[in-house]
Amino acid sequence: MMTKIELEEKIIKMLKTVYDPEIPVDIYELGLIYKIDVTDDFYVNIDMTLTAPNCPAADFIVEDVRQKVESIEGLKGASVNLVFEPEWDKDMMSEEAKLELGFL
Numbered sequence: 001m002m003t004k005i006e007l008e009e010k011i012i013k014m015l016k017t018v019y020d021p022e023i024p025v026d027i028y029e030l031g032l033i034y035k036i037d038v039t040d041d042f043y044v045n046i047d048m049t050l051t052a053p054n055c056p057a058a059d060f061i062v063e064d065v066r067q068k069v070e071s072i073e074g075l076k077g078a079s080v081n082l083v084f085e086p087e088w089d090k091d092m093m094s095e096e097a098k099l100e101l102g103f104l
Helices: 004-015 058-070 095-100
Strands: 033-038 043-048 077-082
Touching: 004 033, 004 043, 004 058, 043 058, 058 077
Parallel strands: 043 077
Antiparallel strands: 033 043
């Protein structure tokens, strides 16, 4: 059986395959994932945000996250919560994402 740390690493790896259709950087590097909480019974609760509250791809992105994370072997389920506090800004992006998008 996997540890919570190993599961978290797999979740992060999976989140790095989810993209906002309008931005060529994954949602993890964009800083859109605020919290990954793996419970003792191997459910995961994810708090995430969007680059803009009125993002037209919001439903698609949230569903993509849920489906991909739930496909991870060893996890019993996933809950994805869309939050807008704190409000996202470009300072939350990784250095890699800033470089990719021309902010550095």
